[in-house]
Amino acid sequence: MKKQIAILGSTGSIGTQTLDVVRANPDRFEVYAISANRSVDKLIEQAREFHPEVVCIADESLYDQLQSALEDMPCKVWAGAAAIADMVTMPSIDIVVAAMVGYAGLCPTMAAIRAGKTIALANKETMVVAGEIICDLARQYHTPILPVDSEHSAIFQSLVGEDCNAIDKILLTASGGPFRTFSLEQMQTVTAAQALKHPNWDMGAKITIDSASMMNKGFEVIEAKWLFGVNYDQIEVLVHPQSIVHSAVQFKDGAIKAQLGAPDMRLPIQYALTFPERLPSDFPRADLLTLKNLTFEKPDLERFPNLRLAYEAIARGGNMPCVLNAANEVANLAFREGKCGFLEMSEIIADTMAKTTYIQKPTYEDYVASDKEARQIANLQIG
Amino acid sequence: MKKQIAILGSTGSIGTQTLDVVRANPDRFEVYAISANRSVDKLIEQAREFHPEVVCIADESLYDQLQSALEDMPCKVWAGAAAIADMVTMPSIDIVVAAMVGYAGLCPTMAAIRAGKTIALANKETMVVAGEIICDLARQYHTPILPVDSEHSAIFQSLVGEDCNAIDKILLTASGGPFRTFSLEQMQTVTAAQALKHPNWDMGAKITIDSASMMNKGFEVIEAKWLFGVNYDQIEVLVHPQSIVHSAVQFKDGAIKAQLGAPDMRLPIQYALTFPERLPSDFPRADLLTLKNLTFEKPDLERFPNLRLAYEAIARGGNMPCVLNAANEVANLAFREGKCGFLEMSEIIADTMAKTTYIQKPTYEDYVASDKEARQIANLQIG
Numbered sequence: 148m149k150k151q152i153a154i155l156g157s158t159g160s161i162g163t164q165t166l167d168v169v170r171a172n173p174d175r176f177e178v179y180a181i182s183a184n185r186s187v188d189k190l191i192e193q194a195r196e197f198h199p200e201v202v203c204i205a206d207e208s209l210y211d212q213l214q215s216a217l218e219d220m221p222c223k224v225w226a227g228a229a230a231i232a233d234m235v236t237m238p239s240i241d242i243v244v245a246a247m248v249g250y251a252g253l254c255p256t257m258a259a260i261r262a263g264k265t266i267a268l269a270n271k272e273t274m275v276v277a278g279e280i281i282c283d284l285a286r287q288y289h290t291p292i293l294p295v296d297s298e299h300s301a302i303f304q305s306l307v308g309e310d311c312n313a314i315d316k317i318l319l320t321a322s323g324g325p326f327r328t329f330s331l332e333q334m335q336t337v338t339a340a341q342a343l344k345h346p347n348w349d350m351g352a353k354i355t356i357d358s359a360s361m362m363n364k365g366f367e368v369i370e371a372k373w374l375f376g377v378n379y380d381q382i383e384v385l386v387h388p389q390s391i392v393h394s395a396v397q398f399k400d401g402a403i404k405a406q407l408g409a410p411d412m413r414l415p416i417q418y419a420l421t422f423p424e425r426l427p428s429d430f431p432r433a434d435l436l437t438l439k440n441l442t443f444e445k446p447d448l449e450r451f452p453n454l455r456l457a458y459e460a461i462a463r464g465g466n467m468p469c470v471l472n473a474a475n476e477v478a479n480l481a482f483r484e485g486k487c488g489f490l491e492m493s494e495i496i497a498d499t500m501a502k503t504t505y506i507q508k509p510t511y512e513d514y515v516a517s518d519k520e521a522r523q524i525a526n527l528q529i530g
Numbered sequence: 531m532k533k534q535i536a537i538l539g540s541t542g543s544i545g546t547q548t549l550d551v552v553r554a555n556p557d558r559f560e561v562y563a564i565s566a567n568r569s570v571d572k573l574i575e576q577a578r579e580f581h582p583e584v585v586c587i588a589d590e591s592l593y594d595q596l597q598s599a600l601e602d603m604p605c606k607v608w609a610g611a612a613a614i615a616d617m618v619t620m621p622s623i624d625i626v627v628a629a630m631v632g633y634a635g636l637c638p639t640m641a642a643i644r645a646g647k648t649i650a651l652a653n654k655e656t657m658v659v660a661g662e663i664i665c666d667l668a669r670q671y672h673t674p675i676l677p678v679d680s681e682h683s684a685i686f687q688s689l690v691g692e693d694c695n696a697i698d699k700i701l702l703t704a705s706g707g708p709f710r711t712f713s714l715e716q717m718q719t720v721t722a723a724q725a726l727k728h729p730n731w732d733m734g735a736k737i738t739i740d741s742a743s744m745m746n747k748g749f750e751v752i753e754a755k756w757l758f759g760v761n762y763d764q765i766e767v768l769v770h771p772q773s774i775v776h777s778a779v780q781f782k783d784g785a786i787k788a789q790l791g792a793p794d795m796r797l798p799i800q801y802a803l804t805f806p807e808r809l810p811s812d813f814p815r816a817d818l819l820t821l822k823n824l825t826f827e828k829p830d831l832e833r834f835p836n837l838r839l840a841y842e843a844i845a846r847g848g849n850m851p852c853v854l855n856a857a858n859e860v861a862n863l864a865f866r867e868g869k870c871g872f873l874e875m876s877e878i879i880a881d882t883m884a885k886t887t888y889i890q891k892p893t894y895e896d897y898v899a900s901d902k903e904a905r906q907i908a909n910l911q912i913g
Contacts, residue, residue, distance in 0.1 A: 400813070414784050
């Protein structure tokens with residue numbers, strides 16, 4: 148039986164690499180449904196190659212264009228956020244790859260969990276915003292959540308066959324991004340174009356900026372807390388510029404287990420799709436011999452205050468990680484649009500965290516309201 | 531229920547460290563039986579501290595001394611190789627730590643497997659000499675064999691929860707020993723005293739010399755082949771002077787999993803005793819931050835021909851690994867006694883492998899005969 152896959156955000160970096168994995172394993176996987184935010188041309192192309200049952204575009208204004216382009220095909224063509232949330236619950240679907248960008252991933256991921264679909268989670272904002280609700284839901288509906296992020300996949304792989312209660316700490320590695328060796332002064336003047344040049348990973352624009360500012364790593368700390376049931380102070384970030392050790396776990400007996408590999412997202416994607424199996428692949432291998440050496444250093448919280456803010460948000464708990472995420476989405480976009488400086492992003496976020504109403508035990512509706520409030524506050528600070 | 535432990539070779543390096551683990555976890559473990567080859571004083575001391583039911587000395591000439599020293603204690607005092615093989619089959623014993631040195635470990639390990647005792651295997655010669663028979667026996671008697679060697683423990687830990695059929699290759703790390711950077715010329719004149727100074731591990735004399743000559747690594751290749759059911763050409767030796775990555779496994783999907791830690795044998799010993807659990811410990815931790823960098827290089831088979839000979843022995847199969855081990859035991863002792871040079875050890879072993887009768891499908895009796903024949907041939911070459 149082929150696994151039927153739904154890909155949310157099929158035209159993005161994770162989405163297209165998921166399709167690479169499907170393309171390489173036609174006997175294992177079938178694309179049942181795909182969705183994109185606005186990349187309608189790419190979505191049409193993907194629909195013509197993979198023949199999904201459902202194709203969905205989030206931006207409803209693009210529906211007509213999509214519909215007429217796929218008129219000769221038997222697939223259903225849908226549009227809008229509600230349609231995406233419906234799509235993931237379709238009975239034939241086995242796995243939902245949640246690879247949408249940002250807060251938009253939350254709602255369809257919750258719908259997929261409720262429908263009992265295995266979640267291959269690439270959208271880390273989902274866990275950042277509402278980790279507690281997501282974890283409770285997953286327990287309630289016995290839905291497995293498999294991480295797609297290379298770091299969380301590495302941790303997950305290191306924990307296979309182990310008892311999570313034996314975790315001493317999680318060693319979350321970070322490439323350090325393009326500004327790892329920049330001075331604070333240099334960082335004040337960096338441009339979006341500079342930040343978009345990531346040394347090791349080829350990713351979407353939003354996450355590449357988050358990576359350069361280390362907010363991405365802060366989100367990963369929060370995500371790891373929820374995925375693996377540890378306290379935030381059991382998660383240590385290690386800057387590892389070679390991006391070969393994708394992350395590690397230290398157990399209570401002192402043993403460290405790590406997962407290593409070449410920086411290639413297709414590996415964690417494939418693992419999430421095939422778990423607990425491992426399929427042969429022709430992905431590039433990490434060659435420890437040619438690599439010569441692996442180094443590890445502490446992150447500099449002076450130059451990368453976003454990481455400190457993320458620890459602060461998860462330490463305060465409640466709706467604070469949601470506020471962190473909302474403020475960051477606003478600041479990240481403002482920086483990409485040249486409306487604020489690189490380090491100003493952190494100021495906007497810190498200020499938003501200070502000003503947004505704190506809610507200790509938020510409901511889903513509280514998260515929606517906090518997200519909105521935080522975005523408004525963050526936007527006020529942008530010129 | 532406390533686990534009842536028998537330790538073969540309790541006065542050696544692994545034996546005393548096993549007792550350290552027992553001492554630190556008195557609610558988990560009880561020492562039921564201990565044996566030593568000739569270190570009678572240390573054995574008496576251990577008997578007085580741990581109150582085992584049975585104390586056994588391999589060298590029968592030391593029986594009277596042992597017996598009279600323990601006269602006031604209720605424990606049984608035995609002597610001789612046959613007594614050790616009997617001892618391990620006693621019904622109360624749960625785990626047998628096989629930490630004898632060399633070929634002598636084979637017979638009692640086989641007895642323990644037949645008695646269905648969990649084997650914590652530190653004696654790698656057992657697997658080198660008769661891996662096929664040992665594995666067949668373990669399957670037949672459903673006896674788990676848990677590796678104690680840091681490298682094999684690391685591989686075992688990396689494989690927990692994984693399918694052995696998904697192994698692409700095993701990356702067996704080696705410290706490179708004290709002569710890693712020596713020239714071939716320098717190696718011709720090294721002394722036993724120099725070879726006994728291992729940079730990272732504190733071990734017994736025989737294994738320290740094997741480590742300096744890389745025969746230890748050759749044995750580990752053979753042991754890994756049998757323990758993990760892979761072909762010898764799926765095992766790659768990587769020289770890793772920091773001894774932090776204790777070994778790794780590359781899977782067919784390209785993922786590498788590794789176990790890292792400070793060089794401390796108590797960790798793999800404890801893991802073998804507690805598997806699948808992990809107990810909290812105060813063993814020193816590996817700190818990736820203070821360590822700064824990890825390096826990997828290819829072993830030099832010109833300067834370390836023993837590693838080449840080990841691959842040759844396992845490639846030829848049959849009794850050749852047994853011959854390799856016997857010749858090495860003779861050469862290793864001769865070197866320690868100043869009767870041959872460091873590089874001459876390899877010549878003796880190669881010559882013995884060439885001259886000893888090859889048996890493709892040896893029985894246990896064939897192994898005993900091959901061992902004897904090889905020792906005679908090897909001894910003839912020593913002045």
